[in-house]
Amino acid sequence: MSQATATRTLTFSQAIREALREEMERDDRVFVWGEDVAVYGGIYGATAGLLEQFGPRRVIDTPISETMIVGAAVGAAITGLRPVAELQSSGYFGIAMDELYHKVARWRYMHGGVFTVPLVIRLPEGAKGAGPEHDVSPEALFLSASGAYVVIPSDPADALGLMKSSIRDDNPVLFFEHAGLYAHRGEVPAGDHLVPLGEAAVKREGTDVTVIAWSRMVGESLRAAAQLEAEGIDVEVVDPRGLRPLDLDTILESVAKTGRVVIAHEAPKTGGAGGEVAAIIAEEALEYLESPIIRVASADVPIPQSRYLQQFLIPTAASVTEAVRRLD
Amino acid sequence: MTAIAPATLLELYESMVTMKLWDQTALRLLQEGRVLAGYHSGRGQEAIPAGGVAPLRRDDYLMYAHRGFGYTIAKGMSLAAMFGDLMANTAGTTGGLGAGIPHFADPELGILGQGGTLGSCFGIATGAAFSAKYRGTDQVVVCFFGDGTANRGAFHESVNAAAAWKLPVVWICENNGYAVSVPVAESTAGRIVDRAAGYGMPGVRINGMDVTEVYRATCEAVRRARAGEGPTLIEAICHRFRGHYEGDPQVYRTEEETERLLALDPITNLADRLVADGIASEERLGELEVRVQDRIDRAVQEASSAPMPGPERLYEGLYV
Numbered sequence: 001m002s003q004a005t006a007t008r009t010l011t012f013s014q015a016i017r018e019a020l021r022e023e024m025e026r027d028d029r030v031f032v033w034g035e036d037v038a039v040y041g042g043i044y045g046a047t048a049g050l051l052e053q054f055g056p057r058r059v060i061d062t063p064i065s066e067t068m069i070v071g072a073a074v075g076a077a078i079t080g081l082r083p084v085a086e087l088q089s090s091g092y093f094g095i096a097m098d099e100l101y102h103k104v105a106r107w108r109y110m111h112g113g114v115f116t117v118p119l120v121i122r123l124p125e126g127a128k129g130a131g132p133e134h135d136v137s138p139e140a141l142f143l144s145a146s147g148a149y150v151v152i153p154s155d156p157a158d159a160l161g162l163m164k165s166s167i168r169d170d171n172p173v174l175f176f177e178h179a180g181l182y183a184h185r186g187e188v189p190a191g192d193h194l195v196p197l198g199e200a201a202v203k204r205e206g207t208d209v210t211v212i213a214w215s216r217m218v219g220e221s222l223r224a225a226a227q228l229e230a231e232g233i234d235v236e237v238v239d240p241r242g243l244r245p246l247d248l249d250t251i252l253e254s255v256a257k258t259g260r261v262v263i264a265h266e267a268p269k270t271g272g273a274g275g276e277v278a279a280i281i282a283e284e285a286l287e288y289l290e291s292p293i294i295r296v297a298s299a300d301v302p303i304p305q306s307r308y309l310q311q312f313l314i315p316t317a318a319s320v321t322e323a324v325r326r327l328d
Numbered sequence: 329m330t331a332i333a334p335a336t337l338l339e340l341y342e343s344m345v346t347m348k349l350w351d352q353t354a355l356r357l358l359q360e361g362r363v364l365a366g367y368h369s370g371r372g373q374e375a376i377p378a379g380g381v382a383p384l385r386r387d388d389y390l391m392y393a394h395r396g397f398g399y400t401i402a403k404g405m406s407l408a409a410m411f412g413d414l415m416a417n418t419a420g421t422t423g424g425l426g427a428g429i430p431h432f433a434d435p436e437l438g439i440l441g442q443g444g445t446l447g448s449c450f451g452i453a454t455g456a457a458f459s460a461k462y463r464g465t466d467q468v469v470v471c472f473f474g475d476g477t478a479n480r481g482a483f484h485e486s487v488n489a490a491a492a493w494k495l496p497v498v499w500i501c502e503n504n505g506y507a508v509s510v511p512v513a514e515s516t517a518g519r520i521v522d523r524a525a526g527y528g529m530p531g532v533r534i535n536g537m538d539v540t541e542v543y544r545a546t547c548e549a550v551r552r553a554r555a556g557e558g559p560t561l562i563e564a565i566c567h568r569f570r571g572h573y574e575g576d577p578q579v580y581r582t583e584e585e586t587e588r589l590l591a592l593d594p595i596t597n598l599a600d601r602l603v604a605d606g607i608a609s610e611e612r613l614g615e616l617e618v619r620v621q622d623r624i625d626r627a628v629q630e631a632s633s634a635p636m637p638g639p640e641r642l643y644e645g646l647y648v
Contacts, residue, residue, distance in 0.1 A: 031462065057462065063492065065485035071451015072458060072486065078440060079389065079459040098445050098482075103452070111433035111441040112422030113645025147646050170648035 006190040013182040015156035016046040016122075019163035020084060022192070024054055027082065030167055033060035034069060034086030034122070043088060044124060044182045066092045070099035070121060074107055077119040082167060090123035090176060091134040093141065104172045105147035116170040120163070126178035126216055126266055127314045132302035135310075137215065137267040139176050139243060143276055149173045149197060151242040154218035156186035158241055161195030169197060178216040178266070198245030202254065206236035209324050210254040212277060213264040214239055217296070217315060221264055224320035233324060243273050251277070252285050259290040262323045266314060269297035291328035296320055332540055334607045340382060340539045341602060341613070344374040344595045346620050347398035350407070353624050354397070354414060358574055362632075364416040365426050370396015372537075372569035373502060375594035377402050379542025380470060380500050380564075383550045389438045389456045391449040391471040392430070393502060395568065399472060400432050403439055407627035417634045423644070424637030438467070447480030449473055454486040457495035457559075468553040470498045470546070476507025478520050487559070491527040496553035498546060499561045502536060504568045509580040521563035529559050536564025537592045567592060 010018060024030045032047055038061040041048030051059040062069050066087055073083040087093070093100060100121065108115050127135045142150050149171050153159040159177065166173040203218055204225050213221040218239045225235035238254050240247055255261055261281060263274040274295040281293060296319045303313060332340075351371050357363050370377070377398030381390065384403070392399030397410055405421070409432075412419025416426030421434065433441035440456055443449060453471035460467035477483070478501050490497045501520050505512050524531025530552070534541040542564055549560035567589045571578045578586070602608045608616075 063485070063489055065489060067482045068451050068454060068485035068489050071448060071482060072455030072489065075440070075452035075455020075457075076459040076462070077455075078435070078452070079456045081459050081462060083455075098443075098448055099451060102445055103443060103448055107441065107443075107452075108648075109646045110422070110425065110431045112420070112425055112431075114421070114433050114435055115441070116648055 007187040008190055009185055010156045010160070010188045011182065012156045012159050012177070012184045012186070013044050013046045015160035015188055016163055016177065017048060017050070019160045019167070020047065020050060021053065023164055023167040024050070024058060029080065029082045030084065031058040031060065031081060032084045032086070033062050033073070035062055035064055035088045037061060037086050042086065044179060046122070046182070047086070066095040067099055070096040071103060073119050073121070074099065074103045074117060077117045077172070078107065078115040083119045084122065084167060085119065086122040088124070089130070089134045090125040090138055091136050093123070093138050100142070100148070100174070101145045104174070105145040109147050117172045118170045120166045120173045120175050123174060123176045124179045125176050126180050127303055127310055128179040129305060129307040129310065131305035135303040137176070137265065139174075140267055140271055140273040140276070142174055143243060143273060147172070148244070149242065150176070150244045151197060152176045152214045153241060154181070154215055154239050156184065157188045157193065158195055158201065160188050161193045162197065162241060165194050165197050173197070176215065180216050184219070195241070197242065198247055200238055200240045200247035200250035202236060202250065203239050204235065204237040206234040206258065208234045208258055209260040209262060209327060210236050210238055210258045211262045211264060211320060211324070212238050212240065212251060213320075214241065216266055217264040217320070220315065220317040221320050223317035224324065227317070227321055228324055235324060248280065248284070251281070255281055255285045256288045259288050260327045261289065261293045262296060262320060262327070263293065264296040264315060264320050266298060268300045269295050270300045272297050294323045294326060296323045332543060336382070336543075337540070337598070337602060337607060340378050340543060341595070341598050342616055342620065343378040343382065343402050344539060344598065345617055346401055346624070347374040347377065347396060348595055349617070349621050349624050350397055350401060353628060355574065357414060357628070363414045365414060367414070367574050368395045368572060369568070369570040369574065370398050372589060372593065373504060373566045374398055375539035375542050376500065376502050376536050376564050376566060377472070379539040380472065380546045382543055383547045384438070384468065384470060387438055388467050389440055389453075389460070389469040391440055391453045391469065392442055393472040393474055393477070394430060394442065394446065395474070395502070397430065400430070400439055403437050405432060405434055405437060405439060407624060408630040411628050411631035412634055415631060417631065417636050419631040419634030424641045446473070446477040447482040450480070450482040450486035453497055454490045454495060457490060457497045458493065460496055466496070466554045468496045468498065468550050470500060470550070472500045472502060474507070475501060475503040475505070475512045475516065475520060479507070479516060487523075487527055487561070490559045491529045494556065494558035496556070497559040498549040498553055499559060500546070501561065501563045502566055503563055504566045506572070506580065508572045511580070519563070521561060524561035529561060531561040531563065533563045533565065536566035537594045537597070539594055539598055
């Protein structure tokens with residue numbers, strides 16, 4: 001096996017940590033801060049070992065102060081550093097919303113472009129049995145926060161490659177990590193593995209139906225595709241790997257090929273980003289559609305803490321399979 | 329207490345006169361319909377930006393408040409560029425986006441900008457101070473804010489972190505007695521300066537109408553910050569002579585109250601002292617004012633000749 005094709009097996013969480021470690025080794029301006037990220041190593045273990053390697057100057061436990069964590073990251077970014085700030089849960093977005101929406105996304109623009117804001121905000125999201133305020137997937141809230149990139153990996157290889165690219169990018173990045181994926185294992189290319197931002201991945205090629213999915217729903221959609229293959233339905237799974245920049249070319253190319261679209265995400269259907277993607281397809285590619293677009297998403301209710309009830313709410317491979325069967 | 333050198337006093341005086349004449353000129357442009365933004369006059373509060381910015385180096389960082397343009401004038405920003413921002417034309421620092429409630433920034437001068445949602449200055453100031461310490465420089469951040477803004481939650485989070493981490497920040501609260509229309513006594517428990525003790529840092533309350541007090545207190549706070557001794561909170565008691573914004577009916581205070589304030593004018597009071605102490609003659613101060621007005625007039629002229637931006641400006645500078 002040549003060096004170029006060598007891989008290593010990492011969990012999603014380890015992939016994030018390896019990305020942080022590699023970029024911190026490469027660039028002294030990169031530092032990590034957040035709640036319990038240093039001594040504890042992050043509640044999902046994504047920063048474990050970084051304190052030991054890089055010391056307290058670059059791996060910093062903050063007070064429980066999300067407004068400060070994000071606001072001060074902006075202050076550090078516009079004065080020459082490259083912060084990676086962790087919000088312990090993306091459910092805390094509201095505590096830092098002015099900072100995320102107006103400062104992270106707009107500080108550069110509203111000051112005439114004289115600054116760059118090269119930072120990454122890590123936002124663990126998704127259902128995990130922690131209740132309606134923690135289990136959210138709020139990426140669609142930032143669709144209107146022009147100025148900030150929205151990046152969402154679905155497997156360890158992309159988590160590593162997208163995180164490294166996000167740290168190196170001069171634009172601010174909101175980086176959503178599904179908490180239910182942290183323990184998932186996957187093959188990650190060895191070496192300096194970079195995944196470009198704004199480039200969708202066709203995770204499975206197919207000719208009959210396009211399933212556009214991100215985050216945890218990519219894996220669910222691939223399982224659905226394997227099952228549907230046995231029924232003679234050839235499903236293509238497109239993972240945009242983020243919402244901004246959105247790789248429309250890959251999405252529309254796939255739609256033109258299959259003529260059938262299912263959009264799958266874990267966030268509730270109303271106000272979810274699937275609505276935006278569906279609207280773009282309707283505007284740009286209606287003539288290719290042979291069937292109405294179907295969205296697979298959570299119902300429009302808060303996510304209860306009970307994992308028992310969550311099984312009736314959170315979309316799975318079966319939800320995607322059922323949707324594909326409903327297509328004309 | 330060390331006396332302030334006569335040359336420094338004259339510089340502080342010229343700085344305040346520039347702010348006052350800038351303000352008058354901005355109000356005239358506003359009346360002429362040439363300002364495409366709201367404006368919050370800084371008349372009466374000049375001692376604080378003058379005395380609070382003068383102790384800074386060029387590479388020190390400034391987070392300024394929204395009242396008047398004194399902070400950025402004192403930090404050396406181009407007057408023409410600031411007028412260009414008021415007129416929302418391409419001479420402005422924002423290249424035509426406009427900045428009436430300021431969004432001026434200049435990284436070369438350490439001017440880090442301002443958020444329109446007041447209170448966001450606190451986190452950015454803490455972050456810039458963290459950055460200075462991280463990079464091993466001895467840069468200092470000065471963050472100005474009003475008594476009203478002091479009641480935003482971001483104050484606690486950011487001031488706490490800066491104090492816990494001994495970051496080089498000087499927090500300067502301009503307490504002019506009113507949060508837009510609400511008197512500070514009705515909105516604020518305790519004295520703002522007393523919060524310093526809660527965060528384990530020094531706090532000083534000063535007369536913000538006296539530029540020498542502001543200058544001295546800031547010099548000491550900057551010295552501490554630069555020496556790695558951590559942040560300081562300065563509460564400067566002051567008065568604004570005009571409304572919160574131009575057009576404010578000021579129903580919350582009487583005309584008599586407003587008129588009485590004029591006796592506290594930080595500029596005429598310093599002029600009287602300069603003359604009484606033999607540092608400058610009235611004639612010399614008069615000449616200074618003419619020279620400053622001439623500089624401002626030339627800046628207005630320069631800014632006025634710039635074109636308005638085209639619609640393509642909307643799409644520039646959002647992403648790198």
